[in-house]
Amino acid sequence: MSELIRCTNVCKEYLRGAEKVEVLRNVDLSVKRGAFIALMGPSGSGKTTLLNLIGGLDAPTSGEIEVDGLRLDSANARSLASWRAQSVGFVFQFYNLLPVLNAQRNVELPLLLTDLSRSERHKNAALALDIVGLSDRGKHKPGELSGGQQQRVAIARALVSDPCLLVCDEPTGDLDRTTAEEILELLQTLHRELGKTILMVTHDPKAANRAEYTLHMDKGKLVSTVEGPDLELEPARTVA
Amino acid sequence: MKLISLLWGNMFRKPTRTSLTFVSLVIAFLLFMLLRAISDAFSGGVSLEGMDRIVIDSKYSMTDNLPLSYVQQIRSLDEVDQVTSMSWFGGYYREPRNSFATYPVDPESYFDIFPEQLISAETLGRFNNIRVSAVASEALAAQYGWNPGDTIPIIQDIFPQENGSWTWQFELAGTFEYSGGQLLLINYDYFNEAVIGWGKDQVGWLVGRVADPPEVDSTIQLIDGMFENSSDPTRSTTEDEYRRQFASQLGDIGTISGMILMAVFFTIILLTGNTAAQAFAERVPELATMKTLGFSDLSVAALVLAEAVALCVCGGMVGVGIALLLEPGLNANLSEMVGSFDMSGQSALYALGLATLLGLIIGAYPAISAKRLTIVDALRER
Numbered sequence: 001m002s003e004l005i006r007c008t009n010v011c012k013e014y015l016r017g018a019e020k021v022e023v024l025r026n027v028d029l030s031v032k033r034g035a036f037i038a039l040m041g042p043s044g045s046g047k048t049t050l051l052n053l054i055g056g057l058d059a060p061t062s063g064e065i066e067v068d069g070l071r072l073d074s075a076n077a078r079s080l081a082s083w084r085a086q087s088v089g090f091v092f093q094f095y096n097l098l099p100v101l102n103a104q105r106n107v108e109l110p111l112l113l114t115d116l117s118r119s120e121r122h123k124n125a126a127l128a129l130d131i132v133g134l135s136d137r138g139k140h141k142p143g144e145l146s147g148g149q150q151q152r153v154a155i156a157r158a159l160v161s162d163p164c165l166l167v168c169d170e171p172t173g174d175l176d177r178t179t180a181e182e183i184l185e186l187l188q189t190l191h192r193e194l195g196k197t198i199l200m201v202t203h204d205p206k207a208a209n210r211a212e213y214t215l216h217m218d219k220g221k222l223v224s225t226v227e228g229p230d231l232e233l234e235p236a237r238t239v240a
Numbered sequence: 241m242k243l244i245s246l247l248w249g250n251m252f253r254k255p256t257r258t259s260l261t262f263v264s265l266v267i268a269f270l271l272f273m274l275l276r277a278i279s280d281a282f283s284g285g286v287s288l289e290g291m292d293r294i295v296i297d298s299k300y301s302m303t304d305n306l307p308l309s310y311v312q313q314i315r316s317l318d319e320v321d322q323v324t325s326m327s328w329f330g331g332y333y334r335e336p337r338n339s340f341a342t343y344p345v346d347p348e349s350y351f352d353i354f355p356e357q358l359i360s361a362e363t364l365g366r367f368n369n370i371r372v373s374a375v376a377s378e379a380l381a382a383q384y385g386w387n388p389g390d391t392i393p394i395i396q397d398i399f400p401q402e403n404g405s406w407t408w409q410f411e412l413a414g415t416f417e418y419s420g421g422q423l424l425l426i427n428y429d430y431f432n433e434a435v436i437g438w439g440k441d442q443v444g445w446l447v448g449r450v451a452d453p454p455e456v457d458s459t460i461q462l463i464d465g466m467f468e469n470s471s472d473p474t475r476s477t478t479e480d481e482y483r484r485q486f487a488s489q490l491g492d493i494g495t496i497s498g499m500i501l502m503a504v505f506f507t508i509i510l511l512t513g514n515t516a517a518q519a520f521a522e523r524v525p526e527l528a529t530m531k532t533l534g535f536s537d538l539s540v541a542a543l544v545l546a547e548a549v550a551l552c553v554c555g556g557m558v559g560v561g562i563a564l565l566l567e568p569g570l571n572a573n574l575s576e577m578v579g580s581f582d583m584s585g586q587s588a589l590y591a592l593g594l595a596t597l598l599g600l601i602i603g604a605y606p607a608i609s610a611k612r613l614t615i616v617d618a619l620r621e622r
């Protein structure tokens with residue numbers, strides 16, 4: 001299987017006042033297409049930052065990031081935006097749906113950036129809603145849905161443009177146990193049956209167990225060894 | 241275009257807030273239309289007609305009269321092509337609320353001086369020949385359903401007849417085209433003959449056409465010079481200037497309404513701008529989400545701007561619409577006071593242009609902020 005994500009020597013610094021904060025230090029990572037990876041670590045260790053970099057939402061201070069053939073570190077904002085629209089689906093802890101649009105329209109939103117006709121957009125959105133098991137809730141606005149349902153809509157939205165990569169930042173962080181299990185099951189299905197590559201940040205070891213591999217971060221470094229057979233990680237990064 | 245449903249959805253996310261803003265916009269644009277119509281009426285509209293016309297009035301007050309003999313004296317000047325006299329007649333038709341401008345005039349010279357007020361040769365002939373005749377502007381005849389040959393009683397409040405009667409009867413000779421709304425013209429000769437002694441041989445003001453328009457200033461000086469040392473000195477101005485002075489004597493309505501409008505729109509900008517900024521702050525995470533999904537900085541900014549413009553334009557359209565609905569009623573009630581009370585299509589277009597501009601001003605700050613918004617910072621803030 002081919003490589004989908006490659007981070008080489010990635011560093012990220014933020015300025016907090018005059019002080020430089022190193023959030024990611026020399027992160028190296030390589031992820032194959034079709035992998036399901038959980039990213040764990042204490043709060044503030046840089047998980048969201050790494051996810052944002054891989055999702056093309058932010059640029060590294062130094063180092064190279066290549067995802068699905070595009071060098072994100074050197075791409076401009078415009079090409080990053082259209083790349084995100086095609087290649088990445090985002091799932092956030094707080095769903096981030098647009099409250100004024102119903103579920104169907106929320107799911108259709110990313111398709112407005114494509115050339116699809118109105119009826120195709122409608123059809124694809126309906127299909128995505130069907131995959132997450134909410135085909136009967138298309139007309140509901142987010143406020144009329146439970147947390148778990150809203151997260152399903154968000155997952156449908158992430159899926160609808162058929163990206164190869166899903167990045168999920170604590171997707172079950174705001175949900176109760178049972179609902180969380182359902183969402184994780186859904187992600188697993190997407191991974192197994194649709195072959196999506198999933199990168200998921202979580203605090204929950206049970207959630208992490210759903211993934212094929214778990215990576216651990218601490219103080220801006222990837223520290224853990226890899227659990228699982230098939231992931232090609234370069235030695236430097238696998239050593240604590 | 242594809243984002244229209246989002247645009248509408250966002251406008252109505254806080255119905256109370258949107259309605260309040262909307263209502264204040266509607267009121268502002270209604271006021272805009274009313275005040276513009278008023279100030280237009282007072283400035284008489286801008287017309288190129290009559291640029292060679294001068295108005296000769298009493299030097300000290302517009303309400304002072306001039307001797308009738310001035311007509312002949314001025315007409316005899318080489319520098320003056322034609323001159324006609326007009327007077328204020330006043331009065332009303334049947335009931336005091338049916339009042340409109342009525343001027344005793346000399347038919348031939350009047351319509352020569354005002355060629356833009358079209359009258360058929362036949363009607364003019366009758367007006368000339370029948371001493372007790374009158375001609376009405378089309379608007380006036382239409383308002384009261386008058387037909388040629390009708391007898392029109394005008395009840396006077398200034399000029400009784402020599403025989404003591406306060407009611408003057410006129411026979412309608414016909415109508416003429418007049419853009420200023422309601423106007424009745426009666427025969428000066430008949431008026432002068434029938435009016436009570438103290439009202440005879442006087443005219444309110446004169447309107448002349450100069451022979452050589454570029455020399456209008458020296459002609460004005462010549463005329464005023466002629467009467468400078470008489471008991472009735474004159475002040476002559478070009479017609480346009482006269483209208484302006486008339487307006488300014490009435491309290492400079494144009495300036496006042498301009499100032500009111502400025503205050504209104506300034507307040508609107510502050511209020512609506514504040515609302516827009518507030519609405520923007522609430523939406524930061526959503527806008528960041530749209531950017532995450534791949535919407536460009538510019539399209540997100542355009543969405544925010546379009547919302548502000550759409551709100552203002554809708555408010556403007558409703559305000560203008562209400563104003564246009566009110567127009568016929570206002571016109572009937574106000575036209576005798578201020579000439580015509582027209583809400584022109586031009587004012588409406590101007591209002592919509594202003595509404596767009598207002599939207600752009602109000603939406604500018606949120607739109608720029610939306611463009612600058614960085615995804616990671618916006619998502620962290622929640």
Ligand SMILES: Nc1ncnc2c1ncn2[C@@H]1O[C@H](COP(=O)(O)OP(=O)(O)O)[C@@H](O)[C@H]1O
Binds near residue numbers: 023043044047049620
């Ligand atoms: N935009 C920013 N400006 C300043 N500091 C930031 C910014 N983004 C993240 N950080 C800091 O970087 C560190 C890692 O943050 P984050 O990646 O969100 O951690 P995690 O997701 O693992 O909890 C934290 O200390 C956080 O305060």
Ligand SMILES: [Mg+2]
Binds near residue numbers: 047048049169
């Ligand atoms: Mg985080």
